[in-house]
């Protein structure tokens with residue numbers, strides 16, 4: 366089943382480089398994300414990588430516990446993008462393919478990829494056409510509202526994408542120039558939704574269940590994508606689901622957050638080995654601990670550790686404390 370067939374607007378996890386890896390995607394799926402997307406994959410890098418390269422093996426690994434995972438590609442060369450799309454489709458593990466036309470990072474836009482494609486709509490159209498011809502997977506494009514305030518053109522790109530046979534769009538309501546600053550423009554997203562007939566998912570600044578419902582109501586969009594709001598709070602997916610179904614939104618107790626942090630670390634260690642997992646988990650621990658009493662001290666103690674057993678001991682001492690306060 367395609368997640369867009371659900372009776373309520375789907376709520377999906379955003380692709381996030383360095384974050385939306387297999388363990389995090391599985392956790393978000395279990396907590397109610399209707400879809401997830403891999404970290405962005407360079408078409409050129411993927412094509413050039415030796416077969417079974419460890420980097421791409423990790424980037425492209427999926428789990429049966431993820432009901433619907435898309436793969437996201439970036440690049441600017443239509444031939445490479447088509448070739449990569451064909452090979453990613455042949456892996457036979459992805460439910461959909463997404464083209465990144467929103468990344469603002471200089472290392473991506475510098476070569477003409479990501480959001481730089483919004484500055485060259487004829488090339489964006491060529492890329493879409495080539496990828497569309499190379500895959501029969503559901504195809505989506507993720508974009509911003511434009512390169513900068515003077516050249517907002519999400520509506521034009523949306524029309525092109527629809528004409529080229531794209532199945533769905535996601536619009537993050539900021540320009541490339543805004544990066545992650547300022548406010549995501551609800552009006553700009555709504556304008557895209559009003560222009561095309563293919564489904565449009567709204568993205569930007571959803572940090573609570575009420576943010577998600579408001580964004581859907583204000584844009585009329587068909588689904589909502591959550592990025593930074595899920596960092597340290599994958600519970601946000603079940604909260605949004607509850608709100609959509611008219612159930613009370615229950616915020617997790619600190620002990621539950623810490624247990625999830627520990628489970629996340631366990632999964633990461635099993636997946637990547639203890640050394641790299643503990644490094645990867647540092648940022649996640651900082652996010653999980655945000656807002657907890659004594660977070661700064663616990664964060665410092667965790668950052669001094671090198672093994673999961675040390676983190677487990679620190680967190681279990683903290684669970685006992687939280688439970689005695691409960």
Ligand SMILES: Cc1cc2nc3c(=O)[nH]c(=O)nc-3n(C[C@H](O)[C@H](O)[C@H](O)COP(=O)(O)O)c2cc1C
Nearest residue numbers: 379380381382404405465537569570571591592593
């Ligand atoms: C750390 C980080 C990494 C990101 N990596 C990607 C990426 O690989 N591909 C992409 O399309 N967007 C990427 N994004 C953008 C998000 O998918 C999303 O569009 C943006 O964060 C706005 O949504 P939010 O306000 O819910 O976070 C990234 C964002 C962050 C914070």
